[in-house]
Amino acid sequence: MTAANPSVDLSWTQKSFDVLVIGGGNAALCAALTARRAGVTVLLLESAAESSRGGNSRYTRNLRYLHDEASDYLTGPYPEEEFWDDLLRVTGGETNRELARFTIRESSGVAGFMHQQGCRFQPPLRGTLQLSRTNAFFLGGGKALVNAYYQTARDLGVEIAYDSQVADLNIEDGEFHSARVVKADKTYQILAKAVVVASGGFQANIAWLKEYWGEAADNFIIRGTSQNQGRMLRVLLDRGVKPVGQPKQCHAVAVDARAPKFEGGIVTRLDCIPFGIVVNKKAERFYDEGEEFWPKRYAIWGILVAEQSDQMAFCIVDANAMGQFMPSVYPSIEAGSIRELAVRLELEPVALEETVDRFNRSVRKGTFDPNSLDDCGTENLDPPKSHWALPLDSPPFHGYPLRPGITFTYLGVTVNDRAQVIMQTGQPAPNIYAAGEIMAGNILGKGYLAGFGMTIGTVFGRIAGREAADYAKG
Numbered sequence: 001m002t003a004a005n006p007s008v009d010l011s012w013t014q015k016s017f018d019v020l021v022i023g024g025g026n027a028a029l030c031a032a033l034t035a036r037r038a039g040v041t042v043l044l045l046e047s048a049a050e051s052s053r054g055g056n057s058r059y060t061r062n063l064r065y066l067h068d069e070a071s072d073y074l075t076g077p078y079p080e081e082e083f084w085d086d087l088l089r090v091t092g093g094e095t096n097r098e099l100a101r102f103t104i105r106e107s108s109g110v111a112g113f114m115h116q117q118g119c120r121f122q123p124p125l126r127g128t129l130q131l132s133r134t135n136a137f138f139l140g141g142g143k144a145l146v147n148a149y150y151q152t153a154r155d156l157g158v159e160i161a162y163d164s165q166v167a168d169l170n171i172e173d174g175e176f177h178s179a180r181v182v183k184a185d186k187t188y189q190i191l192a193k194a195v196v197v198a199s200g201g202f203q204a205n206i207a208w209l210k211e212y213w214g215e216a217a218d219n220f221i222i223r224g225t226s227q228n229q230g231r232m233l234r235v236l237l238d239r240g241v242k243p244v245g246q247p248k249q250c251h252a253v254a255v256d257a258r259a260p261k262f263e264g265g266i267v268t269r270l271d272c273i274p275f276g277i278v279v280n281k282k283a284e285r286f287y288d289e290g291e292e293f294w295p296k297r298y299a300i301w302g303i304l305v306a307e308q309s310d311q312m313a314f315c316i317v318d319a320n321a322m323g324q325f326m327p328s329v330y331p332s333i334e335a336g337s338i339r340e341l342a343v344r345l346e347l348e349p350v351a352l353e354e355t356v357d358r359f360n361r362s363v364r365k366g367t368f369d370p371n372s373l374d375d376c377g378t379e380n381l382d383p384p385k386s387h388w389a390l391p392l393d394s395p396p397f398h399g400y401p402l403r404p405g406i407t408f409t410y411l412g413v414t415v416n417d418r419a420q421v422i423m424q425t426g427q428p429a430p431n432i433y434a435a436g437e438i439m440a441g442n443i444l445g446k447g448y449l450a451g452f453g454m455t456i457g458t459v460f461g462r463i464a465g466r467e468a469a470d471y472a473k474g
Contacts, residue, residue: 010183012159016191017043018472019465020179022166022232023198024048025055026142026454027436029149030461031196031468033117036156038469043190044153045164045181047199048227053162054146055200056224056408056437056453059265061142062135063454065107073121076133080104083134086449090296094445102417103443106459111136113462118148130371131295135451166232169195171239174429194431194468197421198461201409201437202230203250204262209406212247219311221255221405223269226262228408233438236413241429242422245410245441251448252302254278255405256328257312267329270400273301274388275324275370276317277359278402280308283342283351285359290377290387299448306404313402314345316356319394324370332398341397360391408453410441419464431471433464 019035021028024046032044046053066083070076083104087095111121120139124132131137138145153160161183168180176195181188202208204226209217237243259268273289278301280286287304291297305313316338335341342352359381366375368390378385413421413434420428421439436457443456 010188012043012161013181013188013190015043017041017159018192019043019194019196019468020190020192021045021196021198021465022179023055023200023436024053025057025198025200025436025457026060026145026149027457027461028055028196028198029146029153030458031198031433031435031465032153032158033149033156034462034465035196035469036153036158038466038473040469040472042158043192044158044160045166045179046160046162047165048162048225050162052225052227053150054143055227057457058143058146059224059263060138060145060454061266062131062137062451063110063458064131064135064449064451065110065455066104067108067111073123073136074133075124078134086296087452089292090299090447090449091445092447096442099415099417100443103456103459106463107455110455110458114145114458118152119145120148130293131450166199169232169235169239171429171432174240174423174425174427174432176429176432193472194433196419196433196435196464196468197232197236197413197438198435198457198464199232199438200225200228201250201412202233203228203406203409205229213306216306216311219403220306221259221264221268221403222262223253223255223264223266223405223407228437230409233412236421236432236434240424241432242414242424242426243411244414244439245412245445247409247411249410249441249444249446250302251299251407251410251444251453252306252404253299253407254301254305254313254315254402256330257401257403258330259403259405264405268405269298270315270328270402271298271325272315272317272321272400273298275321276315276392277356277385278313278315279347279352279355280313281310281347283347283355285355285383288383288386290385290389293373295450298450301402302404302406305402311404314347315400315402316341316352316392317398318392319396320390322398328400332400334396334398336395336397338392338397341399345399345401356392359385360393363389363391408437408440410444410446412438412441415439415442415460417463418467419460420467431468433468435460435464
């Protein structure tokens with residue numbers, strides 16, 4: 001087919017490629033860069049416009065990886081056993097242990113690789129969820145990372161097509177042959193020797209979420225890109241790829257209820273929870289706000305809020321807590337008394353006063369320390385608050401409305417340590433690879449560890465690119 005608009009470069013539609021990469025975020029770019037550096041031809045198809053390229057990666061700011069010592073952007077070592085223990089705690093052991101261990105070990109080399117592709121890291125900063133030892137932060141955030149990767153990809157000769165949606169894959173007996181691509185209302189058949197699918201989860205597909213969550217999904221906020229509709233996930237599952245992960249499990253955090261439906265990013269997250277209490281619409285507490293350090297437990301709060309009536313909750317703090325956490329992009333709702341705050345939050349005033357009074361009376365005196373699991377807990381309170389419990393008695397009082405904010409879903413495709421997708425027959429597909437969110441459910445059965453999504457994407461993106469290139473050259 002020829003282009004209807006000569007100003008749009010469609011020369012790639014007339015070619016066949018060694019490796020086709022589907023997706024435009026970190027995992028896809030790592031695959032494309034690695035494959036191209038291996039000396040094969042690569043086409044990367046991004047469904048978004050160039051101005052909004054990068055998938056969820058453009059909203060990230062750090063990644064977690066194994067390292068033996070401090071550096072200019074990390075304050076100390078992060079050994080394998082600590083990394084492994086952290087992952088086990090947040091997943092409750094619901095992980096493919098072999099692949100998880102493999103991912104942790106493979107992460108040790110990611111910093112050098114990322115630097116080679118143009119990524120730059122920043123020195124440790126305050127207000128980074130106590131991650132200065134375990135996680136490296138991108139200078140300029142995820143958007144700068146994505147821009148650097150795209151520039152390097154261009155320089156290396158990776159062909160890139162934006163606004164290009166893959167509608168279907170031609171897979172026969174578990175082997176990939178071609179992709180059907182829609183661009184500018186025209187359909188093209190793209191031939192390639194191998195394909196890497198790194199197109200994200202299905203979290204932006206509200207209709208699909210409703211299959212598992214029902215009408216509650218209408219109240220979910222999607223923190224990242226609206227492009228992650230799960231099209232390739234659906235195609236792969238329909239073509240006989242073995243699924244992995246529970247459909248209701250996801251990386252979901254508490255975000256400000258005033259955030260936009262899509263693409264609000266990190267600034268909509270609320271980090272005040274450890275320093276106050278969280279109540280539902282009945283003004284009742286429902287979980288331990290001080291259970292563990294925030295980087296290890298912040299990602300449970302999206303599901304917790306999703307389970308409340310109307311998927312709504314409220315974090316209540318007092319004047320003493322202000323300044324202890326990174327503020328949201330939205331200002332707090334402020335009042336001079338708990339009763340007044342309840343009215344402003346549309347909660348039953350007596351119920352909120354009773355909840356706060358009960359909490360205050362249960363607080364055990366201790367030494368408050370936001371940097372340790374301190375001894376400021378509660379007694380004879382259900383649920384308890386294990387750490388950082390201080391009475392809410394210093395006006396003005398502040399409230400933040402909460403909604404579940406989904407980052408990415410865990411239902412995905414099963415892979416092996418070569419990033420090959422596994423068919424329902426149990427056999428690996430010879431030339432179909434997956435990386436990033438679409439296969440993260442192999443490792444994240446539930447829960448989340450800050451920065452680990454980027455780790456999975458980088459590790460498996462590199463592997464997928466390498467293996468796809470080897471297959472194409474073989």
